[in-house]
Amino acid sequence: xxxxxxxxxxxxxxxxxxxxxxxxxxxxxxxxxxxxxxxxxxxxxxxxxxxxxxxxxxxxxxxxxxxxxxxxxxxxxxxxxxxxxxxxxxxxxxxxxxxxxxxxxxxxxxxxxxxxxxxxxxxxxxxxxxxxxxxxxxxxxxxxxxxxxxxxxxxxxxxxxxxxxxxxxxxxxxxxxxxxxxxxxxxxxxxxxxxxxxxxxxxxxxxxxxxxxxxxxxxxxxxxxxxxxxxxxxxxxxxxxxxxxxxxxxxxxxxxxxxxxxxxxxxxxxxxxxxxxxxxxxxxxxxxxxxxxxxxxxxxxxxxxxxxxxxxxxxxxxxxxxxxxxxxxxxxxxxxxxxxxxxxxxxxxxxxxxxxxxxxxxxxxxxxxxxxxxxxxxxxxxxxxxxxxxxxxxxxxxxxxxxxxxxxxxxxxxxxxxxxxxxxxxxxxxxxxxxxxxxxxxxxxxxxxxxxxxxxxxxxxxxxxxxxxxxxxxxxxxxxxxxxxxxxxxxxxxxxxxxxxxxxxxxxxxxxxxxxxxxxxxxxxxxxxxxxxxxxxxxxxxxxxxxxxxxxxxxxxxxxxxxxxxxxxxxx
Amino acid sequence: xxxxxxxxxxxxxxxxxxxxxxxxxxxxxxxxxxxxxxxxxxxxxxxxxxxxxxxxxxxxxxxxxxxxxxxxxxxxxxxxxxxxxxxxxxxxxxxxxxxxxxxxxxxxxxxxxxxxxxxxxxxxxxxxxxxxxxxxxxxxxxxxxxxxxxxxxxxxxxxxxxxxxxxxxxxxxxxxxxxxxxxxxxxxxxxxxxxxxxxxxxxxxxxxxxxxxxxxxxxxxxxxxxxxxxxxxxxxxxxxxxxxxxxxxxxxxxxxxxxxxxxxxxxxxxxxxxxxxxxxxxxxxxxxxxxxxxxxxxxxxxxxxxxxxxxxxxxxxxxxxxxxxxxxxxxxxxxxxxxxxxxxxxxxxxxxxxx
Numbered sequence: 001x002x003x004x005x006x007x008x009x010x011x012x013x014x015x016x017x018x019x020x021x022x023x024x025x026x027x028x029x030x031x032x033x034x035x036x037x038x039x040x041x042x043x044x045x046x047x048x049x050x051x052x053x054x055x056x057x058x059x060x061x062x063x064x065x066x067x068x069x070x071x072x073x074x075x076x077x078x079x080x081x082x083x084x085x086x087x088x089x090x091x092x093x094x095x096x097x098x099x100x101x102x103x104x105x106x107x108x109x110x111x112x113x114x115x116x117x118x119x120x121x122x123x124x125x126x127x128x129x130x131x132x133x134x135x136x137x138x139x140x141x142x143x144x145x146x147x148x149x150x151x152x153x154x155x156x157x158x159x160x161x162x163x164x165x166x167x168x169x170x171x172x173x174x175x176x177x178x179x180x181x182x183x184x185x186x187x188x189x190x191x192x193x194x195x196x197x198x199x200x201x202x203x204x205x206x207x208x209x210x211x212x213x214x215x216x217x218x219x220x221x222x223x224x225x226x227x228x229x230x231x232x233x234x235x236x237x238x239x240x241x242x243x244x245x246x247x248x249x250x251x252x253x254x255x256x257x258x259x260x261x262x263x264x265x266x267x268x269x270x271x272x273x274x275x276x277x278x279x280x281x282x283x284x285x286x287x288x289x290x291x292x293x294x295x296x297x298x299x300x301x302x303x304x305x306x307x308x309x310x311x312x313x314x315x316x317x318x319x320x321x322x323x324x325x326x327x328x329x330x331x332x333x334x335x336x337x338x339x340x341x342x343x344x345x346x347x348x349x350x351x352x353x354x355x356x357x358x359x360x361x362x363x364x365x366x367x368x369x370x371x372x373x374x375x376x377x378x379x380x381x382x383x384x385x386x387x388x389x390x391x392x393x394x395x396x397x398x399x400x401x402x403x404x405x406x407x408x409x410x411x412x413x414x415x416x417x418x419x420x421x422x423x424x425x426x427x428x429x430x431x432x433x434x435x436x437x438x439x440x441x442x443x444x445x446x447x448x449x450x451x452x453x454x455x456x457x458x459x460x461x462x463x464x465x466x467x468x469x470x471x472x473x474x475x476x477x478x479x480x481x482x483x484x485x486x487x488x489x490x491x492x493x494x495x496x497x498x499x500x501x502x503x504x505x506x507x508x509x510x511x512x513x514x515x516x517x518x519x520x521x522x523x524x525x526x527x528x529x530x531x532x533x534x535x536x537x538x539x540x541x542x543x544x545x546x547x548x549x550x551x552x553x554x555x556x557x558x559x560x561x562x563x564x565x566x567x568x569x570x571x572x
Numbered sequence: 573x574x575x576x577x578x579x580x581x582x583x584x585x586x587x588x589x590x591x592x593x594x595x596x597x598x599x600x601x602x603x604x605x606x607x608x609x610x611x612x613x614x615x616x617x618x619x620x621x622x623x624x625x626x627x628x629x630x631x632x633x634x635x636x637x638x639x640x641x642x643x644x645x646x647x648x649x650x651x652x653x654x655x656x657x658x659x660x661x662x663x664x665x666x667x668x669x670x671x672x673x674x675x676x677x678x679x680x681x682x683x684x685x686x687x688x689x690x691x692x693x694x695x696x697x698x699x700x701x702x703x704x705x706x707x708x709x710x711x712x713x714x715x716x717x718x719x720x721x722x723x724x725x726x727x728x729x730x731x732x733x734x735x736x737x738x739x740x741x742x743x744x745x746x747x748x749x750x751x752x753x754x755x756x757x758x759x760x761x762x763x764x765x766x767x768x769x770x771x772x773x774x775x776x777x778x779x780x781x782x783x784x785x786x787x788x789x790x791x792x793x794x795x796x797x798x799x800x801x802x803x804x805x806x807x808x809x810x811x812x813x814x815x816x817x818x819x820x821x822x823x824x825x826x827x828x829x830x831x832x833x834x835x836x837x838x839x840x841x842x843x844x845x846x847x848x849x850x851x852x853x854x855x856x857x858x859x860x861x862x863x864x865x866x867x868x869x870x871x872x873x874x875x876x877x878x879x880x881x882x883x884x885x886x887x888x889x890x891x892x893x894x895x896x897x898x899x900x901x902x903x904x905x906x907x908x909x910x911x912x913x914x915x916x917x918x919x920x921x922x923x924x925x926x927x
């Protein structure tokens with residue numbers, strides 16, 4: 001099943017008024033909440049202050065300014081170093097678990113993905129307490145050896161937190177690539193006299209390279225665009241924080257925020273382009289008959305010691321924020337001491353009694369955003385794969401382009417586009433909480449769209465043709481055949497959108513106008529601003545982790561059940 | 573530059589190999605001579621590929637040993653065995669050009685650069701792909717990929733060449749060509765070659781000798797003709813060519829009766845299955861007289877396949893069925909379905925096999 005088939009199910013379509021109307025509505029939605037806001041930002045960057053005409057003066061001003069130049073290079077430096085550090089975390093985990101007969105490989109892989117289910121900024125404060133100047137590790141080091149390591153000083157802190165949070169992207173992609181290598185590739189090399197590290201360098205690593213590049217470029221973009229982590233660590237001389245500060249403090253007329261937005265988008269596009277360039281013609285998914293995956297080898301005693309030691313160290317490091325956050329949420333006072341002085345549940349009580357709206361808002365916003373995403377995602381997937389509606393591929397491309405739009409940029413775009421529009425209540429449309437939902441929906445649409453595409457591709461077109469052959473109309477076929485068969489994929493798409501939207505902060509941060517309308521991530525940020533709020537902030541962070549953790553678990557269960565149910569079915 | 577190597581014989585001694593609880597090879601012993609083209613033939617799951625991988629060093633056996641050129645290699649890892657293997661999937665590295673693939677093993681052997689160039693050229697020359705040396709594997713057809721895999725292996729001048737179902741990914745026409753080329757190349761290089769296949773025709777046409785395997789055991793070793801003419805047991809008889817097997821009953825007088833009541837001598841050692849090939853029987857009308865030296869079975873035609881030069885008839889004889897090939901001459905109608913028919917079997921061609 002590929003797109004553009006000429007199966008009977010896909011033939012008559014341009015004339016179908018139903019699908020055309022759907023396509024038009026989708027186009028309007030994407031135009032209003034993705035294309036126009038982003039274009040507005042781009043246009044503003046190239047206009048003189050006050051509007052009208054075309055100018056590059058804003059960019060000249062930007063690069064003439066010391067602070068902005070420094071911010072730019074800091075962002076590049078932090079993103080590159082984060083990729084490097086994340087690589088150091090991910091490579092041993094991926095290599096040892098896929099390559100050797102490794103006890104607990106599944107546990108290592110699972111633990112390795114946990115950091116993703118916590119908002120990075122939530123971990124940031126916990127990391128301060130563990131690795132900061134007066135954190136647990138440095139206090140212990142100081143007592144024992146009389147020196148400290150500046151893990152968390154300035155940019156180091158951002159790099160450290162981002163690498164710990166995002167390294168799973170490399171781990172997942174690299175492991176998948178290693179598992180996809182046909183084991184005869186390796187055996188052929190051994191047969192010709194190659195072994196050990198040379199085998200890794202000459203055969204295994206080049207074949208796994210595409211997976212690594214895919215993961216690494218994703219990490220680079222995510223870190224480059226991240227707003228909340230540097231802000232929480234009080235690092236302001238980076239691009240995303242500068243954009244936020246200019247818009248919130250100087251105002252919507254200041255062009256610098258727009259210039260930074262353009263730079264962020266261009267950087268994302270360049271990174272994506274470079275990674276596709278690096279991957280061009282290198283589709284090494286080489287699993288053939290005869291079994292995939294590297295052949296697993298038993299570890300010698302010395303190797304085993306080394307491997308387990310290394311993996312334990314990495315896991316301790318990447319799970320530290322979770323442990324720290326949990327401790328902080330239960331601590332009475334934790335300052336200048338390796339561990340908290342005493343433990344209490346008061347922070348949770350405070351969060352639930354005073355700040356329940358954060359939790360409720362999060363569930364509401366993320367739930368609505370997830371719902372919008374699966375409806376739109378499924379509709380676009382259907383138009384692309386099953387009809388020949390004019391422009392359907394463009395809808396797909398535009399929706400996927402949301403991946404390249406940083407949250408800060410989308411937030412700024414919403415503000416710029418809709419600030420002047422007033423609701424009947426007299427409130428600005430940009431300040432309406434529904435806009436947060438829409439921003440979240442746009443940001444997470446690509447995930448739901450890909451899930452729907454994958455789900456629909458697994459439903460053989462002949463199943464639909466059979467229904468139509470028996471007299472079902474197109475609409476009834478969709479309702480009675482396609483949707484039931486896609487349930488698993490749709491549910492998985494919903495949960496992914498929901499879980500990631502629940503901890504999103506960068507777009508939200510620009511759009512939240514009052515703390516009554518704020519979601520959990522924003523509340524966490526507000527709490528973390530004062531030492532007194534840290535405990536409650538941590539409690540909110542733990543709640544966020546629990547919400548995302550449960551969602552992820554549910555989505556995995558759904559996907560597995562779906563797969564098990566499908567396993568018996570013939571075809572595919 | 574010549575790619576002739578010092579080829580070596582292989583001894584496999586009392587090898588037992590299990591995956592967990594499953595015994596895959598059971599007390600396997602074989603002796604493969606230097607310069608011989610030898611086939612492991614058997615149905616899937618019989619252990620033939622496992623045995624090949626054992627020689628290459630990708631499997632380890634629980635007991636027994638493998639000798640190459642008289643030297644015990646059981647403890648050597650694959651990369652120290654000097655055994656060339658061509659994989660079923662070819663296993664060409666997609667990130668390297670054809671020339672880089674072929675040069676790989678030579679680089680691992682730390683040969684000087686100019687020698688590597690020479691040997692890559694001559695290996696590609698042998699398989700006729702010198703003009704494609706700068707291509708990537710993905711730009712080659714299946715047959716070309718297979719030649720590259722072969723060139724890559726012979727370039728290192730291995731002591732032994734192992735081929736794992738090398739023809740299975742090629743189309744039918746190509747197979748015939750490639751197997752002739754393989755045979756010619758092997759003769760030219762005088763290279764000990766072991767070939768794994770489940771296709772008896774492939775094994776028969778290419779090999780000097782064949783080991784027929786089933787259920788982890790070597791059933792019989794011999795030249796193709798020996799195996800066909802004198803199969804050691806029912807499995808070998810049925811796996812190589814078509815075999816008619818009739819169960820005989822020993823009567824009070826020590827002779828046997830076949831279905832239909834024909835009396836026939838049978839050996840005293842307990843072998844009670846009579847086997848004959850379809851071309852060793854003749855069809856006749858039941859009223860005709862039986863010529864001397866033939867045993868007559870009677871039955872009815874149950875199916876017929878027109879093969880061109882012959883017609884293969886299925887004849888139901890009592891509870892069993894025999895296949896008989898009758899030569900076809902233009903214009904003859906032959907027998908029809910349901911016709912009563914006599915099957916006259918050449919008594920000298922009946923082979924007795926154990927149950």
